[in-house]
Every structure is written in C-alpha cells, then in structure tokens.
Amino acid sequence: MANATSPQLQLEFPDSTVREFEPGTSGADIAAGISRSLAKKSVAYVLNGDLKDLSEPILNSGTIEIVTREDERALELIRHDCAHVLAEAVQALWPDTKVTIGPVIENGFYYDFDRDQPFTPEDLATIEKKMAQIIQQNEPFAKEVWSREKAKEYFAAQGESYKVELVDMIPEGEDVKVYRQGEWLDLCRGPHMPSTGLVGRAFKLMNVAGAYWRGDSDNQMLSRIYGTAWADEKQLKNYLHMLEEAQKRDHRKLGREMDLFHFQEEGPGVVFWHAKGWKVFQNLVNYMRRRIDEHGYDEVNAPQILDKALWQMSGHWDWYRENMFTTVTEDDREFAIKPMNCPGHVQIFKNGLRSYRELPVKMAEFGNVHRYEPSGALHGLMRVRGFTQDDAHVFCTPEQLEAECLRINDLILTTYSDFDFGDIVVKLSTRPEKRVGSDEGWDRAESIMQSVLNKIEADSDGRIKTELNPGEGAFYGPKFEYVLRDAIGRDWQCGTTQVDFALPERFGAFYIDQNSDKQEPVMVHRAICGSMERFIGILIEHFAGHLPLWLSPVQAVVATITSEADPFGEKVAEALRDAGLNVETDFRNEKINYKVREHSLAKVPAIIAVGAREAEEGTVSIRRLGSKHQTSMSLEEAVASLVEEAVPPDVRRKRDAKKAAES
C-alpha cells in the first residue's frame, strides 16, 4: 500500500507542532531528525501514551514524545533493563539456574530464579560485579518476534521450563517477543532501552528472599533477588538515605526507646504494654469512644471464650479453624478464644425481641481478639496474634444500608484526618469464588457499595483514591478496605466496612417489621483503626515518635537546672497536673544538657527547664521536641498554651463548631 498516495503519519510533538512522517519511521529516526544530541540521549519514545522501543517503527498517527534517559519515564526502563542484566549475570555465574520473571516494582525490580542452592547475601556482590561487566560491554537490546512454537521449542531445549509455561500464558493473538542482549536473551514484552550500557552504575542488589512461583504457596519456591536502580548515583544515594531514615522511625525501635511496649520469646505476637504505651492506647481508645458515641453507637462487651458449638454455628469452625486458639477443659468441653466479635454481637442482638423501630442497632466493642497467625506474618505491632479491634456491627434494614455505609465512611475519614493521614485508598472488594448467598443478593450489595464508593471519591476533593479489588471480598459479603501508607511506604489496611449476608441467617437473627413479620437484618461489620495495636504502630511511624501532645503519654517533663530550683519545679509540675496534663519531673543531680538529651531521645514533646532565674521570676523555659530553641514565658501562659494544644482534635472540632454556631 506504500505508494505516492499512501497516507503520511501525522505526529504531534510536545510543543504542539504536527509533522508528517513516512509510516515505519522509527523513534530513533525521528530523534535523529531533530538533533544529534537528542539522538544520542534518547532511549525510547512515547506514542499515544505508550512507551516504545526507540527502534520500533511507527505505524499510526498520534502524539509522540522522545524520552531521554533523564526522563522520569525512563526509570522503569532502566530498572527493567537492569533486571535483564541481573538475569544474564546470574546465568553466567551459575549456568544451571533457571530464569522466571523479573518485573519492575516501586523503587526497583526483582528477578525470580529457580536454583537448587538459594543465593546467599554474599553472592550479591559477585553478581553485582558481573552485572557491571555486562553493562560495560554495552550490547544492544534487540527485539525479535518469534512464533509460539519456536519460543517453546527454544526454551524447552534450554531447560527453561518456566519460560515455556510463560509462553503458554501469552494471550492468543499477541506476539511472542524475545529481547537479545549479546549472547543472552529473555522472553519479554519490552520495551527496553537501546543497549545494556544505558543501565548505568546507579544500581544495587538489595536482598535475597524466597518467593512462590506465580505467587501461589502451592507452587515451587523460587529464589528472588531484589535490586534498586536509578538514573544517577545521586538518586541512588538519596534512596538509600531514605531507607535509613525510614528505619529510624521503625515503631519497634521507637517503642523501645520511648518505653511503650515490648515483645518476648514466650509470647510470640502478643504485646507487653508498658505504662507509657498503655497511656497512648487509652488516649486512642478514649478518642474512639467519643467518636462512636457521637455517631450513635452503643458500646458492649462479649465474652472472650465461647463454646465450640457457637463457632460451628457462625461458620468459623469451618472457615477459620486453623487460626483459632482453642482449649479443652477437664470435663472435655471444647472452647475457642474469640478471633472475631461478630458472633458475640449477634447474641446480644438476638437476646430479646427487636423491633424495626430500633434499627439501625449499632453495637461497638473494643474487642480483644486472638488469632493464630502464621509465624512469618508477625511484625511488631503491625501484625500480632492478640489485638484489640475497634469493632462495631450495624444491624439495619436493606433500605438503610447505603446511608449507614456513608455514615461509617464519614466517621472513618474524619478519624484519619484527625490523625493527619492524607494518603488514603478505599478499595471495594467484590464477590470471591468461594462464597455464600445468592447472586442477586451480591448484585444488590455490590451495586449499593459501588455507588457509595463513587460518592466517597466524589466528595473527597481528590484526597481519596478508590480502587476495585475483584474477587477479594469476604465469603459472606463485599467489603470496603481503607488503606493507609506508612513511613516506609508499606500499605496497611486499617478500616473496613463489610456487608454480611451469612451471619444473621446462620444465627437466625431477626427483627419485627411494621406488619409484625419477622425480617432478617442486614449486618455491617466495620472497624476504623482496625487493630488498635497496628494503628498505634502506624501512628508511631507516621509521626516518627513525635506524637501530638494530646496522644503523648508524657506531655511534659519539668527539669531543674540546679537543686535550688526544685521547689519551684514542683510548683510548676503541680500547676500543669492541676490543668490535666501528664507531667513528670526530673530533679536528678544531672546537668541540664544531660536531661535535655535524655528526654529528647525519649520523644517527650515539651521540656520545661527551670533554674534560679525562673524560680525568681515565676517563669518557665520551654523547649519543644524537634526544636533546638527554647522560649521563656510565665507559668500561666505555659499552662494555658499546653492545655490548649492538648485538646484532642474531635473535642476541638466540636468546640469550634459550637462557637461558630453561637456567633
């Protein structure tokens, strides 16, 4: 068709100029046509939003942009190329290693290998050296399109059974592509940069780990090597520095330094809360109590241990047995320690007769639950075997469901904002394969929740991102998951709203409607912090230990400079305590430098130093955590400002609203 009348490509450049090209022109040709320096610097191009190999011929019109190595979009190419170089290096060093996949991930990449002898951390340096050699050789990445048969034959002959499996997974109609780099090649959909040399030197292999083939624990465990790669060494250095900083705010480390809690061998996954940590815990519980009170919940408390029969009825005995702590008494009666609060709450709902007039019934509990989590899952406060859920169950009519979901969303989002969390993702998880209830029921619930999800996003001013998690719902109903991101960039699911079809029916819970008929209520499970333990862990990391004054276990330390000032120091402490603040005194025979250092390390928000001068003038010198400066003010001023700052955000919000209404 390429003749004199064949249509030219219309390509629009970033500066909005449109130019015509012969179909089949490559990105490299275009870059070369613009300037020699661009041709040299370019590593790929973007056509209509898709990243392409520089050598890829252009067949369609559209917007085009040449991507240089410095471009942010080149970063994923650098990382992906680096993964290929890693794989080549590994096979050069250990030829009997089989390759699998090596994708780009946040901040880097990994590659999974199958090898009898897993890699050791010492191997990483060897591999890095080999990688540097490969990069030095600067072989071009050459794309080839193979037939399915050829690819399978080739990889089978190489003994690369995983690659054969991967070829089979490529959808019909899609090209089977391999990228060659010198002698070595890999099945890959691309794109890549023009040559291995462009990977550069700003890469580092981070660690080795086991990982299951295709993410399934029934499959073979592979040996995974994680790496990071950046455009230049400065970026790499920054990233490594960021990791170090993140480690400093690890809640396990801060928990010890701040004397909040500890773990020990005899109690894997259960927390020993120290006095200060428990104070934080109580401050958090008190906050949540005020919030749920404001939202019309009733707090209840259901038993820790219940007969197996109840858990059989709830379905937990079938679905959740391996995660439950159980105990058999002398008289051979079997009990389970509750892993969830819902069955208990249903019992409370069922006790007595419920009228439609009572609905929605909102039952809350700071429920202490125990779950036998896999040992490898345990992680500080973030993942424990005994924890406290800020749990609640809303029993309502189907008509009330949407409004209740929105009400819960409001409670969750205001709570997160009170704790200064901005990065929130709400995910809607829909019906899983293994499930109870009719498809019509799921249709109805999912459509209600989808509309709630849309409202959540629309009302958030872009603060909330929403996602769909198909097939990830609970077996008894769809759910929303509220996910926060921690200091190290890990995501933690905290809040959740789950619609339950199964439990009311299983327990035969009902209410009496307008016509004196029995009706099954809809049950909504919801948690906001999720686990108080985890939430505190996230708070510690989020604030790097600098908890807001209202949450802080010790809000101020009064430290005297000389013992002469002790009586005045006592007076200051008393005044602060009388005003409701949590205050400690430090009258030890130590220098003020020593005291300041110690309390700063313990993350005390305010150090109030008093010496002879303050005692005489009736003033105090306040040094706030994180600041190197101190301000001097009268004792009265100090008390008033600290008291004001220590007002919890919800109390402040209510107070301000009241004030605004009055004026």
Place this chain on the structure above:
RNA sequence: GCUGUUGUAGCUCAGGGGUAGAGCACCUCAUUGGUAAUGAGGAGGUCGGGAGUUCAAAUCUCCCCAACAGCACCA
C-alpha cells in the same frame, strides 16, 4: 507456614574448641551545672533452649524456639 539470615550483659555490638569483652544504660561517690552525654569507682551475662561430638563447647554438628528480610496469609 515457606526461603534466607540472625540470636553473646537492659541497649548497640566485638570475640570465638580451653570455662567471656567494649561503649551506653544501671548502682555508689564527688560535682549544683543554663538547653542533646561532668568525672571516678562498682555491680551485671555462661553466650536463645535441648541433644550430640570432644579430655574440654559460648565457639563444631543436629533438633527446637524466637527475631529479622521477603513470599504466602491478613486487622
């Protein structure tokens, strides 16, 4: 649970087949000092637990436990 690594004083860590060492913290004494470590002295562990090899084990081997990094699972 799976793969790998680690486990020595409260903390951070050194050592390593012949019965343990540092710094900080702790205790005592001296020092009363202006905002991130005053000085001196003292006490403290049998080296995660168990078994084995050995004349001798904290050190080597095996089993178990726990922690850490991932994976899988999950609030």
